[in-house]
Amino acid sequence: MFKKMNKHFYKIFFLSFTAAVILSFTSFSQWPFMNEVFIFFPEDEQVFFREAKTELDLLSKKDDDEYTLKWSFASETNKPAFLRKDMSILFDNGVFAGARKQSLKDQLFIEEAGTFEGEDSGRYNAVTFHHAELHYPEDIYKSKHTWSKDQLYVIDSPLTPLYSFKEAETEEDAQSKKILDSIIDQQMGYVLEGLLEEFQISAEDYHLFTLLDLPDYLNTPLPGLTEKETFAVLGRLWEGLYRYYILGINTFTEESYSPEGNSIPHILLHKEGTHLLVLYETKDGSRQQLLQMILKEEPASDQDD
Template sequence: MSNRNKKIIIYICCAFIVAIIFYLFPHFYSTTMREAFIYFPEDDQIEFIDASTNIKLIDTKDENEYYLEWKTASETDKKAYLRQDIGFIFENGVLISTQSEWREKTKKLKNKVTLHGEDSGRYEAITFHFAEVHYPDDIIKSKQIMTEDKHYVIDTPLSPLVDFKKAKSQSEQRGKELLDSIIDQQLTYTVEGLIEQFKINKESYHIFPLTEIAQFQTEPLPSMSQEETNAVIGRMWEGLYRYYLLGTNTFTEETYDPIGNTMPFVFLSKDDTHLLVLYETADKKGQQLLQLIPKSEDNENLSKNEQ
């Protein structure tokens, strides 16, 4: 057999194998290429009938080691073109795991992660549940909801390990307050360093950690309507997905492992023109996301253009 015929046979075999992969695994290509999350105008024709984020202690290995289970779930009242859940969990203010579950033409998503812990810890998780809906004439809309959970594990040499979401005794309350004080002090130190690094006038911003963003589902951001708030939050998660979850440097576009990032802090400008998201990587590199906030009339025009 000639070399030319051998090459032809090899090319045919390769093409055949690729075709089988795409036939048996229809999401293979789209999953590997899904590097963007896009917010679309809110859809009032679909609802989330269930959404949850839950952290619980599931096992203790010895006096100092234990295992936690972090579960997320969500369901819409009808199938969506795309369902996606994006989640972060922090131990003592530092990212220790992420979730990015997505599926086409479904109502339900469910995911579970087991985590190993040592010594006392404050565990905080937040999940962004998202549905993308397609209509005729290339109209695309979306629905979103956020859920969060917090869990404490208190481990001291003088008492057995205890865990709780809300302190039920004086000893649990003392352990919680001590842990909160240490963690919040460290986060404040990190944020103050970022403020200095990026030369930010903090008096010009409302500042809050990412884990508190879920409260603005039922109470709007300062000086905004609920509709405007939902749009701002949805677009903020676009940036978090690309840069924070996928580990993309906001200045160089180089990728890195995001585990070890500090908890993001949101800086909402008091003049409602923009917001910043600031955090630090495990190797102490400051990161800054900037999101411009369109005026109300611009938001309406943007929604029309997106449709």
Template sequence: MKRKQYMFAILVIITSLFLFFYFNHSSDVKESIIYFPIDPKIFFEKTDTVLNVPKKHDEDEYTIQWDVESTLGKKAYLRQDISLLFEDGMLKETLSKWGENTNQILQEKTINNEDSGHFEAISFHHAELHYPNDVIRSAQSMSYDQLYVIDSPLKPLESFKDPETEEDKINKKILDHATNQQLKVIWHNLIKYFNVPVDNYYMIPLTKIYDYSYIPLPGLTKEKTDQIIGGLWEGIYKNYFLGIKNDKGEIEPPNGSSLPLILLSKDMTHLLFLTETKSGSNIQLVQYLNQ
């Protein structure tokens, strides 16, 4: 009897350990973005990031409607989209959603806000594709949107993506100038703090990475550009989106951090990712580029 009880206890322990490692491993696999060689035959049929202000709002605050959508040409083993929303050059909110054996991801979020602001959202759409003989490939894309919101006590709330009137142009110029001045100071301090020889780098704000969805990075092929961007977003997800390890070794939420500046080395050996956290920590991440 004792021997049977002993064997049963051992079986329970083994089963518990198996389930523990299985579910923890599954969680790690699902909630991650990993770059694999891109399958040139698989494309996203739709990728979209949209910001707008619903017509109904009260006098004290307004709501930003933030929608992210993507559809792949076929079902994938794993689909995941992440999105970053910046207000006046500072990270305001994040979005993330994954799904198994699906081709489509839909996300939406409403953000309450007050005062005028320039909002930018950039999204990374990713698919992990599994084939026979343990072959894994990926598909990826990006989408972007921006919105200027003018909240004045003297006039009704208005918003626009691109200025149409002379007044819109003036408001855009004012908001852009304030944001650019703030980021210029932050980036200058980061570059000085980490002693970066800027003449050796191409400097690209993170939201401008979207421009390289269809054109290559300076001095690179489109194939190499896609590889670098895929690896960049893998690093962003692990080391920025999920939390930033500050100079004290503590993990900070990314919200409130500055718009990251990407510096691509002109010798194509590495890139730098610079940002300042909400608490004021200077952060530098390095990604080495395989030739």
């Protein structure tokens, strides 16, 4: 029956079912890493992050075209959590280059550091999801999360020694930044255009973001949503991103693939606040889509004394 359906209707139906599975994390496939998932629970308002940071730095030069970056992240909560998990994603010129995770139990502070081998001039972006899972008596589970990010430009030119910067301080820096940003933005725009066409989506119906924009909404609600709704949306979003985007699971076939080369995810929040879409393209050009329905917060009712 499904094979005879319109391709896009089938995808929407399948994704709606998949979204429900993502939110509940019941068994859906033979995925062997279910114990590694990030699970969203209601917000624990007694917990906050004292610190959350991501850092990218040029560590050393290997030869004329290659160099090593230091990629680190850390966070600290005000009270120990049953489970602390931090996951960081690195993008090299707008595509997925790798991910690092640290997971500890009954800890306040968590950190992780590693290296990445780069070559030629480029822009590197890292975004980290910092997560705390808390358990209380009577099977009460809560969570807290925050985000951090960093950006680094590495300039490898025959006219100057290899160097890096985060913010342009000179005219040369500004020009290099402009060129790299323009190339990456142009490619991201091209990818988004293909995704919208593939899934027959009208951009006018959505607020458009990329994954790199989401840390900016730590203290500001997403358009049309409350703070609590924003917290829940971003927490549930990460459940799906980890399973499908980072681990490399095809959103339509459930088949595994190497996620290296995935485009930066585009996040589309419907202007009516009913759902959001996560769109991205794999290295081989396969277009992927995740759907998350948004549970609206019930308005407080006015009652007479």
